[in-house]
Amino acid sequence: MTETIQNTEATALEPVDPKALDQLFHDARTANTFSDEPISAETLQAIYELTKMGPTMMNLQSLRITWVQSEAQRSRLIAHAGGNNASKAESAPAVAVLSWDADWHENFPVFFPHAPERKEMFSDADSRALIARQNAWLAAGYFMMAVRAQGLAAGPMTGWDFAGVDADFNADSTWNAFMVVNVGKPGPDAWFPRLPRLDEELAVTTV
């Protein structure tokens, strides 16, 4: 169907430098306050350039990112925050609204150029929306790692009125907001003590 390419070097891959893993996984924390240090447009771009490389089903890439940068738009967004999320989003130098695109299949010729006709398999809107959601949540995991890879802290939040966010930010598109992520250098008292992770006995089994 598609040409394969040989890979002679990949078997030599070693585990990634522990310092990088500390920054991405072990030491990284969900920040609740941020410094004033601005985030450059180049850094925001670099975050997307990493995020997009992560694997998704059929390469479909249903995740969409809205960077809410202007004061006016930030205020509109924060009106939809629940709980303590308004103050967190106010203090972040950059805020991303993550959405899934209900019509991701329109990009089939771009992301699956060797078989664009497979777009026809996805004419049902409900099943297309389910696939869009699943793969956007998956890619949100890549996004979090991409933010941390830039030396920044991410503050993901789901306690928002997403119908309101959609009305204000996605009204003219097929995008559907599902998460808001604060991005920046951590500020003072940025985090609570780390919450415990599940021991392997609770989450992993081998058969």
Next chain:
Amino acid sequence: MTETIQNTEATALEPVDPKALDQLFHDARTANTFSDEPISAETLQAIYELTKMGPTMMNLQSLRITWVQSEAQRSRLIAHAGGNNASKAESAPAVAVLSWDADWHENFPVFFPHAPERKEMFSDADSRALIARQNAWLAAGYFMMAVRAQGLAAGPMTGWDFAGVDADFNADSTWNAFMVVNVGKPGPDAWFPRLPRLDEELAVTTV
């Protein structure tokens, strides 16, 4: 509510070593064939130890992993593969079934020890299942990066009969399979040419 701790060093964080990012994002590929080289139990454990560190809503950690390692169990699993997925899963030295746990809230005292009573907020099974799915797909993104961080290739697949997988592997639990991931060193002709990623114009907007 909970004590905060100060963070004086985090603002000095720099972008992660480009070599690590090549391995995790830029050069990493979804492998379709694997070498025979076995994966040690320690490496499988290290994959979970990284995966679990990624942020989830309220720290709820709804992702579950079943490593299917014995020959007999591998055969049972492969009976539920769609398309070309059987041969891919046959050639992988390790195969993970990823599931979401419908009763993740039972672990509230473990993952949210300062407010275990919030478990009561999640008595509705439908909304609990939705949260479980979303956060498990998010953590699947962390899992993919954790596999690559070990110097291994991941081959995620969703074309499986997951009802059948659940009947064979999750019948006595509240786990629900949603993805199968092959894990190992890539074999010969491991991948197709990389498929194009969406340009920023198609996936990112700034307001």
